Amino acid sequence: MVGTPVRFAGMFSITDEGPVRWLTIDNPSRRNAIAPGDWGVLADHLQDFGTSEQRALVIAGAGGDFCSGADLVAGFALQGGPTMLYEAMRPLNRAARTLYELTKPTVAAVDGVAVGAGMNLALGCDVVIASSRARFSEIFVRRGLSVDFGGLWLLPRRIGLARAKELALTGRMVEGEQAVRYGLAAEVVAPEDLKRRAGEVATELATAAPQAQRLVKMGLDHSLEMSFDEALEYEAQSQAQCLSSEDVVEGVRAFLEKRPPRFTGR
Numbered sequence: 001m002v003g004t005p006v007r008f009a010g011m012f013s014i015t016d017e018g019p020v021r022w023l024t025i026d027n028p029s030r031r032n033a034i035a036p037g038d039w040g041v042l043a044d045h046l047q048d049f050g051t052s053e054q055r056a057l058v059i060a061g062a063g064g065d066f067c068s069g070a071d072l073v074a075g076f077a078l079q080g081g082p083t084m085l086y087e088a089m090r091p092l093n094r095a096a097r098t099l100y101e102l103t104k105p106t107v108a109a110v111d112g113v114a115v116g117a118g119m120n121l122a123l124g125c126d127v128v129i130a131s132s133r134a135r136f137s138e139i140f141v142r143r144g145l146s147v148d149f150g151g152l153w154l155l156p157r158r159i160g161l162a163r164a165k166e167l168a169l170t171g172r173m174v175e176g177e178q179a180v181r182y183g184l185a186a187e188v189v190a191p192e193d194l195k196r197r198a199g200e201v202a203t204e205l206a207t208a209a210p211q212a213q214r215l216v217k218m219g220l221d222h223s224l225e226m227s228f229d230e231a232l233e234y235e236a237q238s239q240a241q242c243l244s245s246e247d248v249v250e251g252v253r254a255f256l257e258k259r260p261p262r263f264t265g266r
Contacts, residue, residue: 010041013062019206020199021054028063031113033071039091046098055206057102058198059125060109061118064191066134069116072143089148092117096150099124100221103214105205109198111191115139115173120149123158123184126217127201130185131194132176142171157224159183209247210265 108122156164254261
């Protein structure tokens with residue numbers, strides 16, 4: 001499928017391919033490290049996707065790497081006192097929150113390094129597809145830093161508290177199939193197949209019922225804070241919304257007619 005022309009803003013490029021939007025971090029000379037002024041740009045791009053007609057988002061990196069986190073050479077954490085540096089975290093936090101609050105599905109296509117905030121950017125996506133040369137690390141402690149971009153919340157929910165502590169406290173690298181065994185990635189493919197496979201997953205996600213996806217995402221994101229009875233109550237309320245939608249009628253009709261459903265989100 002032919003995509004729309006590539007649009008550039010900051011260090012990011014945007015391409016729409018049918019119902020799927022591709023957001024590519026394009027700073028390969030720095031392994032796609034994100035400069036201080038571009039975290040807010042990333043948040044804006046994520047927010048724009050949220051209000052767009054596209055139904056799924058793929059986040060990728062240019063030049064054989066996903067993202068090496070914040071660009072420390074650009075001065076992100078090297079200037080000013082604690083108050084100034086605390087304020088400097090706001091755009092990064094806004095990007096993390098905007099990604100978390102998206103109601104549409106997201107895919108991370110991880111090639112090469114995904115370290116520091118780059119690792120947590122990947123983990124903030126709903127599905128992670130990695131290449132066999134992908135390398136994940138909560139590298140912060142090796143730079144004298146604490147974890148950011150939501151990693152303290154995301155990591156234990158992905159892989160459990162014990163493994164999360166081990167990775168975050170050592171900053172060690174996790175590669176390839178081990179990332180799948182740990183739960184950092186859904187699957188690993190050859191580097192030359194990464195874009196194709198991520199696109200396939202995103203396209204599959206884009207064909208599902210939007211309202212149902214939104215309710216499922218919200219429920220799963222809060223499931224660890226719910227009691228069993230609270231989860232049952234949430235399920236009942238969510239199912240009532242879905243059962244009264246046009247999409248459930250379309251889903252049943254498509255099943256009976258033995259054809260793919262055409263969901264609209266209504």
